[in-house]
Amino acid sequence: MKKIGVVGLGTVGGGFYDLAIDRKEFQISKVLNRSQSKYHLHNVPTSKIASSVEELIDDVDIVIETVGGTDFAYELIMESLEKGKDVVTANKALIASKGVEILKFAKERGRKVLFSASVGGGMPALRNVRYHSFGKIKRVYGILNATSNFVLFKMSRGMSMEKAIEIAQQEGYAEQDPTDDIMGMDAARKISIICGMITGKLPQIExxxxxPINLGADELAYAKRLESVIKPMVYLSLEEKKMKIFVGPLAIPSYSRIAEIDGTENCLVIEGESGTNFISGVGAGKNPTAFAVLADVFSIINEETYRFEFNGYVSDKLNEPPFGEFKSLKIFRPSI
Incomplete structure (x- = not known):
């Protein structure tokens, strides 16, 4: 039976622990968290509490990293791989910035690093991209950030961005510091990882x-006249060997399926040789993301998984597609 170690008992890690502690297919052997209060919150028995990172790694077969950030998480993952452990992480910031080094290191040691929960939460975004990438993928686009989607919805109905963010925080759609969501950084990391899945190369976020989603009243009114809705989109095209990428608000027709995506739901459209595929699902929250981590654990245990490979970084200048435009509002007509 595989032994699991969980580092981090925050929203995702705590959710995974509660979800997985009574599973019969594996055993949660060790848990490590900076705050002692989390052990009490999740009823972690003393026998499962590791005294150090080294103790946890040495006692398990698979390390679950849910601490967030990049520095400590990077060191944890690299040490785990060095000691022959497989790794599951939900850390999009880390994979988007250091995924090449991590995956090359894992390959050299014959280990696996899975990160399905880093993009789309409970929506199986990376699995769908992986399956479609056996053929030629031409375009990928959709909504991968619930906070900005909620805020734009409120803004389109006359609310200020500041008030919309406040309500999003009250309703659990936004973090206390929503900067990464509002400025587009969260979504940028996700489309960078998707691009890496398709091409083997990670676009550098910078x-x-x-x-950002700070549109003015004129742009919001113009979208309404177009019978469009404004959505916080990610867009990637790979036609004719030319990569074009964009993250930010786009006006799309109100009849589009994407226009119906609200709340914590995410969606992704994949266009390629196999046709057009539309997927949607809950993209944020404790349980959806914890289930995505659990799915990766089962993939490793059942040896049903594949090895992700990022070969390098995109070195060319990254250009945005030729969208229609009104002032700072960009206009896009999706195929679905």
Whole structure:
């Protein structure tokens, strides 16, 4: 029976622990968290509490990293791989910035690093991209951030962005500091990882065209006249060997399926040789993301998984697609 170690008992890690503690297919052997109060919150027995990272790694077969951030998480994952452990993480910031080094290191040691929960939460975004990438993928686009989607919805109905963020925080859609969501950084990391899945190369976030959702009244009114809704979109095209990428608000027709995506739901459209595929699902929250982590654990246990490989970084300048435009509002007509 595989032994699991969980580092981090926050929203995702605590959710995974509660979900997985009574599973018969594996055993949660060790848990490590900075705050002692989390052990009491999740009723972690003393026998499962590790005294150090080294103790946890040495006692398990699979390490679950849910601490967030990049520095400590990077060191934890690399040490785990060095000691022959497989890794599951939900850390999009880490994979988007250091995924090449991590995956090359894992391959050299014959280990696996899975990160399905880093993109789309409970929506199986990376699995769908992986299956479609056996053929040629031309475009990928959709909504991958619930906070900005909620805020834009409220803004389109006349609310200020500040008030919309406040309500989003009250309703659990936004973090206390929603900067990464509002500025597009969260979504940028996710489309960077998706691009890496397709091409083997990660676009560097600082080179990507990213637009925050701070639209003015004129743009909001113009979208309404177009019978469109404004959505916080990610967009990637790979036609004719030219990569174009964009993260930010786009006006799309109100009849589009994407226009119906609200709340914590995410969606992704994949266009390629196999046709057009539309997927949606809950993209945020404790349980959906914890289930995505659990799915990766089962993939490793059942040896049904594949090895992700990122070969490098995109070195070319990243250009945005030729969208229609009104002032700072960009206009896009999706195929679905």
């Amino acid at each position: 080179k990507m065209p990213i637009k």
